[in-house]
Amino acid sequence: MSAQREMKEKNPWHMPVTIIITVIGVIAIVALVTVAVLQNRPLPQKxxxxxxxxxxxxxxxxxxxxxxxxxxxxxxxxxxxxxxxxxxxxxxxxxxxxxxxxxxxxxxxxxxxxxxxxxxxxxxxxxxxxxxxxxxxxxxxxxxxxxxxxxxxxxxxxxxxxxxxxxxLSGQEEGAFGWVTVNYLDDRLKQGLETTGALDLGGASTQISFISDKFDGSESQSNSVAFRLYGNDYNLYTHSFLCYGKDQALRLTLAHQTQSGPNLISDPCFNPGYSSTKNYSAIYDSPCVSNRKPQGAPLSFIQEGKGNFLQCQEVVKNVFNFTHCKYSQCSFNGVFQPLLQGPFGAFSAYYFVMNFLNLTDTTIPLETVKQKLASYCATPWSQIMQQHPDVKVKYLAEYCFSGTYILTLLTEGYNFTSESYSDIKFIKKIKGSDAGWTLGYMLNLTNMIPAEAPDSPPLPHAGYVSIVTIMAILLLILFIISLRPLWPRCSKQPQIV
Structure with missing residues (x-):
C-alpha cells in the first residue's frame, strides 16, 4: 500500500499541474484548428x-x-x-x-x-x-x-x-468617368499610384482627361473635376470637344473643301483611285456644319481620292482654331489646357483606327509612324480593297483620314511632342474590361468607390500568422513539459566513487 502511494507521489501525471497543462494544451489545439479552419475555409462566392x-x-x-x-x-x-x-x-x-x-x-x-x-x-x-x-x-x-x-x-x-x-451625359462627365475607369481597372486609385490620363475618341466628340501638378482649377473652373477616392484627393483636368469625334471631324474637313460648292473635289485624305458621289444635304445635315452649307450648291459632288498624307494634314488643321487663347496656354479653339503630365491611355476609336493601321506601338518614333501612315494613304484604292475584302467599304475608305486626324489631333491639338508621344498607350481592354466611360459611370452611381480608404480586415495576414506561431510555440512548450517523467534524473542517481 505504501509502495503504491510512493509511486503516485513520484508520478507527475497525478499532480494537479499536469491536469492544468493538459487542459491548456487541448484548448490551444482546438483554438489553433478553429482559427486555421475559419481563416482558410473556402466560401461560396456570391x-x-x-x-x-x-x-x-x-x-x-x-x-x-x-x-x-x-x-x-x-x-x-x-x-x-x-x-x-x-x-x-x-x-x-x-x-x-x-x-x-x-x-x-x-x-x-x-x-x-x-x-x-x-x-x-x-x-x-x-x-x-x-x-x-x-x-x-x-x-x-x-x-x-x-x-x-x-x-x-x-x-x-x-x-x-x-x-x-x-x-x-455631359462632355465633362464622359471624360471624367473614362478617366475613373482606366485608373480603377489598373488599381491605381486604391494604391495611390501615379494616375493615367484618358484619351477618348468617339464618332461625334473627343475627350482628354488627366491630372496635372500645375492645374488647380483656378484658371479654368469649367475644366476641373474634384474627386476623393480611396482616401486620395484628385483635381482632374477634363474637356470634351463636341463635333471633334472622327465622323463629325470628317464632315468638318469636307465642309472646308466644299465651301465654294464644287461638283468635284480632289481629297488628299482618301486613297488614290477612290471615287464616290456625295450628297451635299447628307454632309451638311449635322449641327456641326449645318451653318456652313454653301448657297446655290448642286445636289451632289464627286469626291476623288488623292492619297497625300502631308496635304491631308494641312486640310485637317483647318478644322482647328489655334489663333485665339485668353489663357496662359490652350489646346485649340481657345480651350485652356495645362501641360501634359504622365502616361496616357487612348481608347475607343483611337485604338480601333490605329490597330487597323498597325500603328499602336508607340515605341516606334513619331516620324516613323507618320511615314508608315503616308505610305498607307498613298496605296491605291484597288489594292486596299483587295487586301481587306471583309471590311465595309464605308469604313475602309476613311482609314487614311482617320489616322491622319488622330495624329494631328494628338500633336497639333493636344500638344504631344515626339518625346511625349511615347507616353501614349493605345488600349482596347484593361484586365478583360473595355476601356471607356461606362464602368466609371456605374461605379459612381452605385457608390462602389469609397471616398475614404477601406478599413483593414479584422484579422490581417500578419496577425493571423502571429497567432498561429504563438500557439504553435505554446503547444511545443507544453509537449516538452508533458515529457517530464521521461527526463533523465541524473541528480538522483548514486555516484560511484
Missing amino acids: YKYGIVLDAGSSHTALYIYEWPAEKDNNTGRAEQKHSCKVKGPGISSYASAPLKAGESLRACMQEAEQWVPERRHRETPLYLGATAGMRLLNMENSTASDGVFRAVEGALQKAPFSFQGARI
Whole structure:
C-alpha cells in the first residue's frame, strides 16, 4: 500500500499541474484548428451585377459588370462579364422613327437576361447613358430627342432588371468617368499610384482627361473635376470637344473643301483611285456644319481620292482654331489646357483606327509612324480593297483620314511632342474590361468607390500568422513539459566513487 502511494507521489501525471497543462494544451489545439479552419475555409462566392448601355453616336453597346457581393465597397473589383453590340446605328439616328430605337435594344437585353442569374435580375441596376450623338440631336431638335428617350425608356422598363433611367451625359462627365475607369481597372486609385490620363475618341466628340501638378482649377473652373477616392484627393483636368469625334471631324474637313460648292473635289485624305458621289444635304445635315452649307450648291459632288498624307494634314488643321487663347496656354479653339503630365491611355476609336493601321506601338518614333501612315494613304484604292475584302467599304475608305486626324489631333491639338508621344498607350481592354466611360459611370452611381480608404480586415495576414506561431510555440512548450517523467534524473542517481 505504501509502495503504491510512493509511486503516485513520484508520478507527475497525478499532480494537479499536469491536469492544468493538459487542459491548456487541448484548448490551444482546438483554438489553433478553429482559427486555421475559419481563416482558410473556402466560401461560396456570391456576385452582384450592373448593366450599362453606352448609346454613342454611331452605335450602342451593352456592358454587364460583376463584382463580389460581400466586397461592394472594400477590396472587390468590378469586372466586365459580357458585352453586346446593338445592331444598327446609334439611337440618335432614329429621330424620325423613335420606336425603332427601343426595338433595336431587344436582342442585347435578351442576352443580358441569360448572362445575369435569374435570382439577381430584380436587384441588378440598369442604366443608359447617351453621349455626343444625342447631345447633337438635342441641340438640333429637342422634341425628337425626347421622343427617342421615351421609346428607349419604355423598352428598358419591360426588362426584368432595376431600370435606373436614361439620360444624356455631359462632355465633362464622359471624360471624367473614362478617366475613373482606366485608373480603377489598373488599381491605381486604391494604391495611390501615379494616375493615367484618358484619351477618348468617339464618332461625334473627343475627350482628354488627366491630372496635372500645375492645374488647380483656378484658371479654368469649367475644366476641373474634384474627386476623393480611396482616401486620395484628385483635381482632374477634363474637356470634351463636341463635333471633334472622327465622323463629325470628317464632315468638318469636307465642309472646308466644299465651301465654294464644287461638283468635284480632289481629297488628299482618301486613297488614290477612290471615287464616290456625295450628297451635299447628307454632309451638311449635322449641327456641326449645318451653318456652313454653301448657297446655290448642286445636289451632289464627286469626291476623288488623292492619297497625300502631308496635304491631308494641312486640310485637317483647318478644322482647328489655334489663333485665339485668353489663357496662359490652350489646346485649340481657345480651350485652356495645362501641360501634359504622365502616361496616357487612348481608347475607343483611337485604338480601333490605329490597330487597323498597325500603328499602336508607340515605341516606334513619331516620324516613323507618320511615314508608315503616308505610305498607307498613298496605296491605291484597288489594292486596299483587295487586301481587306471583309471590311465595309464605308469604313475602309476613311482609314487614311482617320489616322491622319488622330495624329494631328494628338500633336497639333493636344500638344504631344515626339518625346511625349511615347507616353501614349493605345488600349482596347484593361484586365478583360473595355476601356471607356461606362464602368466609371456605374461605379459612381452605385457608390462602389469609397471616398475614404477601406478599413483593414479584422484579422490581417500578419496577425493571423502571429497567432498561429504563438500557439504553435505554446503547444511545443507544453509537449516538452508533458515529457517530464521521461527526463533523465541524473541528480538522483548514486555516484560511484
